Amino acid sequence: MANGELKLLGTWCSQYVIRIRMMFELKGLSYDYIEENFANKSELLLKHNPVHKKVPVLIHRDRAICESLVILQYIDENWSGTGPPVLPANPYDRAMARFWAVYIDDKLPRQLIDTLKAATEEAKAEKIADIHAVLELLEGAFNKCSAGKVFFGGESVGYLDVTLGSYLAWIKAEERIVGAKLLDETKVPLLAEWEKSFLAADCAKKFLPSVERVEEYVRELLVTKWKVTSA
Amino acid sequence: MANGELKLLGTWCSQYVIRIRMMFELKGLSYDYIEENFANKSELLLKHNPVHKKVPVLIHRDRAICESLVILQYIDENWSGTGPPVLPANPYDRAMARFWAVYIDDKLPRQLIDTLKAATEEAKAEKIADIHAVLELLEGAFNKCSAGKVFFGGESVGYLDVTLGSYLAWIKAEERIVGAKLLDETKVPLLAEWEKSFLAADCAKKFLPSVERVEEYVRELLVTKWKVTSA
Known part of the structure; x- marks a missing residue:
């Protein structure tokens, strides 16, 4: 290049x-x-x-x-000839990867922010339940896409892995702020295992920001942008 | 098959x-x-x-x-070996087609419905201006994607053509209901030409419903679903 x-x-x-x-x-x-x-x-x-x-x-x-x-x-x-392919090769598997990637971006950002902005404990619990429901669907998607392997992409990190994995620092920071498990191994054991594998991959170690840094940033947003005082 | x-x-x-x-x-x-x-x-x-x-x-x-x-x-x-390819072959052109397809589906459905539901003439005029702004951006996209040819896909109907073209019956029906041009040849002359070419293509002639049928359907939705009485 x-x-x-x-x-x-x-x-x-x-x-x-x-x-x-x-x-x-x-x-x-x-x-x-x-x-x-x-x-x-x-x-x-x-x-x-x-x-x-x-x-x-x-x-x-x-x-x-x-x-x-x-x-x-x-x-x-x-760059199809450079490095490994990141989308699956098979058209049906590609369609599944595209479907779930859109689903993730359609649901998670709004739900993560809605949870932070929830005004009461009851509202917060409802929003957390919404996130759990989304992650449970993704647990099923992982089960199908990974076909018993470590990543959505099979043996190696692929399109859905980086799509969902890019949220992990925010999710962990938000767990600290709201005081509840979002990616909860009792509800989504396969995703919890996936998370460990993904966090150990080079791309995650290099480019996911630290949970501490994101936590500080989100706490600042809560005050300056969303005017939430309870967090 | x-x-x-x-x-x-x-x-x-x-x-x-x-x-x-x-x-x-x-x-x-x-x-x-x-x-x-x-x-x-x-x-x-x-x-x-x-x-x-x-x-x-x-x-x-x-x-x-x-x-x-x-x-x-x-x-x-x-079915890459069956019939013509519908997405462009070149990765950059594919990226543009994907970008604009998402843009169209992100903007048009909501704007078309918001316009129908506008409670006052002033609100309706604002919503129509929003649609015009979107179509003007799509006019620019058409200019780049078509490279002087008839369709977004070049010489033949492609991915963006069917994505945008699938809205045409609804757009024409809504123009009758709101009494204003949405796809207005004075604002988007290239898209107006594209529309004529697209409507003459077999796939449009076979599968776009008639404007009359869509108009009747939308007028029914206005009353039964959106409770708009002024239309």
């Missing part, structure tokens, strides 16, 4: 960015990483993602690709 | 179903179509889409694939 021809605009705390960095690690590709500032978005970001004005933005030879799940598939397809 | 090995569960009015039928037409694949009833979902639907309980559901050799954009990609990949 020639210097400067592949750039990723991101922020350290975004699961959508973290999964792209993990993907590059799996593929063994090098790139320039540029940390963006939410409060003061760069000209480069606004130029290359005028539709959503959000990270991640991948800039490859001055052409931008936006939306993390689209970027993951772009990397897998454009 | 052996009889019964490929089934599509759908409803006549759903853009998400219509695009799958268009895709099968493009690929020249035969399948069994089963019309579902919203008010009384079949056992087959509930069994095969327990997560969302929605159409479309594609059942291929007793395995289900759900979510229309996932299904479109599955059909293109699983």
